[in-house]
Amino acid sequence: MADVIGVISSAITIWEFFDSLFGNSSPAYTTVRVAAALNGNGLSGADGTVSSIRTYNENQGLIGNSGSLYVANGGFTDFQIDQANDQQATYIQVYASDDAICIPYISVTWVDGGKYGWVGDWGQECGLEWYYGNVYVDNSGNAPDCTWIDSDHTNGIQATELMIHLPSFASQDPHSSDPSSFCGYPALRAYNGGSEIFKKRDATTADPAPDTRLVVSSISNHNATRLCDSKTSRGPDMVSLSEGVFCDMETRQTMPLCGTAAASSAAQCFDVDAHTTAQSHRSVAKKNYSKVLVWNGKNATETVTSS
Secondary structure (H helix, E strand, C coil), rough: CCEEEEEEEEEEEEEECHHHCCCCCCCCEEEEECCCCCCCCCCCCCCEEEEEEECCCCCCCCCEEEEEEEEHHHHHHEEEEEECCCCCCCEEEEECCCCCCCEEEEEECCCCCCEEEEEEEEHHHHCCCCEEECCCCCCCCCCCEEEEEEEHHHHHHHCCCCEEEEHHHHHCCCCCCCCHHEEEEEEEEEEECCCECCCCCCCCCCCCCCCCCEECCCCCCHHHHHHCCCCCCCEEEEEECCCEEEECCCCEEEECCCCCCCHHCCEEECCCCCEEEEEEEEEEEEECEEEEEECCCCCCCCCEEEC
């Protein structure tokens, strides 16, 4: 098990990674495990291809390089990166392909058995495109967000690669209580075709293509208001049952769910079952979703049904 620094609602948190999240230890190679988020039952979107991963020592000297591998829906792929020496891979650089991927976590097992990790929470905190990950890494009952990377910038995704300093995200390492201090050298660097992205930035002017799916989530930290308010979130419309709010990702508008206390005084509400916007108890607009993803929490099976 390894403790990994993350961030929830702009507050530092610690994720206690399951032992099962780490790949094999070997004196011949470093194992970098990359996970993909969001999808299930054959849906496309957050699964994708990582074109390569490079590993570096603490002096940022290159010590290993991988080839291209695909990461499946809601799963992971282990990149076993050969090393000519037994140096610790304190930095990893993850390169996107033109097949976008949304990453909820990365775990790394060094040649000496050391274990480190990173979570996709940091994409949202540092101004990169993100969505709720729905992949669990510990027993907290919460799941980290995922960070999008894509080499051809589909849907306005800016980051083409991530450079992560693993010890910066180890909880035993002295660390700042200010989340913004992790955005930039040495902790996390993101690149847009070679240009470094250091800090939070305004949303891209690119107009993302609409996502025709709906996520209905009962997970407590899946907040629909936060999702709509973020300029860099990318993904489907979402209903947060715990918050009682619907987020329309195309318009970035929120509204209460019909039947909640807040709906009684609101101009309009969203009917979860009918997928309609209601005003004065009349249905005024229906959203046609291609799929509905129901996220019931840690011990439930994600189900997908036609809209």
